[in-house]
Amino acid sequence: MNSLIINYIDNHKEHILNLWVEKMKEKADDRVLRVVSNQVFVGTSREFVEMVTSNLNDENEEYSERLRDFAEKVVKLGWPISFVTEGIQVFSTIVYDGIKDEKLINEEDEMKLFYGLHKWTNPMTNEIVNVYSTTWERTVSLQKIALQELSAPLIPVFDGISVMPLIGAIDTERAKQIMENLLNGVVKHRSEVVLIDITGVPVVDTMVAHHIIQAADAVRLVGAQCMLVGIRPEIAQTIVSLGINLNQVTTKNTLKKGMEAALEIMKKKMIQVGEISEDSNSKII
Incomplete structure (x- = not known):
């Protein structure tokens, strides 16, 4: 089932990205859209989609490093964790609906596809939450130290x-x-x-x-x-x-x-x- 998902994503990456950006803009609140330009939003979204898809082929140190880098970026951009985790769900839904619409599987295998996507995205969601939380805590800690250094000078x-x-x-x-x-x-x-x-x-x-x-x-x-x-x-x-x-x-x-x-x-x-x-x-x- 993984090979089917990988092939579909590789052949429809640009379409998936455009659809993902469109759906996530509908779900995003003002905090997400106000702080970044459309170009930055699309560029970060592309990076997100590429990172998500790389996990199908890679579950190694390189992927973990990319995940940490991305988490640091979205923390600086002010993307809330709920937006990031929902993005994975939206991505999974787009892939699921796309494979169904193109009739790449029969009805009997739809449940296998669903569980296959869930098995793939669930650990990734947990990992993103952990990395995001750690990055956020570190960022807040550094900001607090910086504020203390600047606070109340004589x-x-x-x-x-x-x-x-x-x-x-x-x-x-x-x-x-x-x-x-x-x-x-x-x-x-x-x-x-x-x-x-x-x-x-x-x-x-x-x-x-x-x-x-x-x-x-x-x-x-x-x-x-x-x-x-x-x-x-x-x-x-x-x-x-x-x-x-x-x-x-x-x-x-x-x-x-x-x-x-x-x-x-x-x-x-x-x-x-x-x-x-x-x-x-x-x-x-």
């Missing part, structure tokens, strides 16, 4: 003054990363004043405020002053309604005002150099 802006801009939600794990970066950065840059900018933090609840207070206390313990800037009106209202005590932390509503206050603490000020124009510069003294 940026020295002037001698003795550093800023830590916070963007996005803050959970317990990220709060630990913020604390570590903050303390290491204060020591590394010899910061005397640190501005924590929460302009990009969408919500400040009790937990977030607790982490910020802890960070401010830790900064004071290593000999620097901490200032909280970027407090929007809605954030201030939330802090008051929750009864959060920020008395031990200097607060400013904008980074600009926070910077001015930090310069005063450092007994420095910003002066204009030259006439006021687009080309004029400021100088810290």
Whole structure:
């Protein structure tokens, strides 16, 4: 039965591919079609069909490697696992219907063909799910590491003054990363004043405020002053309604005002150099 399937696929590969693309586009949601061009979709589909058919002849290391490469590609393209596994079923159905329509088998052998296709595609589906899951987990892990490396950097802006801009939600794990970066950065840059900018933090609840207070206390313990800037009106209202005590932390509503206050603490000020124009510069003294 395998030889019949192989011969049919070899003789109708282009027709099978076109039919597969047409059917899968009908089944695909916006996530699949929006992120890639039609050319990329067709090209990836061709690669998928060729990979599927190669398993009829090959069940070796080369096939496993091709499978891993393809899984990595579709993960990057954002194809969900359900779309990929359904693609195998659609491919199997196209081959089954094509062989029947061309009357290449009699009615008595149709069940054998069905089980033959199932026996061929089932292990492949399992393998694809395993490879896809492993690839996805590895990709997510690498992305998480990359985000942690980029998360909450302490940026020295002037001698003795550093800023830590916070963007996005803050959970317990990220709060630990913020604390570590903050303390290491204060020591590394010899910061005397640190501005924590929460302009990009969408919500400040009790937990977030607790982490910020802890960070401010830790900064004071290593000999620097901490200032909280970027407090929007809605954030201030939330802090008051929750009864959060920020008395031990200097607060400013904008980074600009926070910077001015930090310069005063450092007994420095910003002066204009030259006439006021687009080309004029400021100088810290």
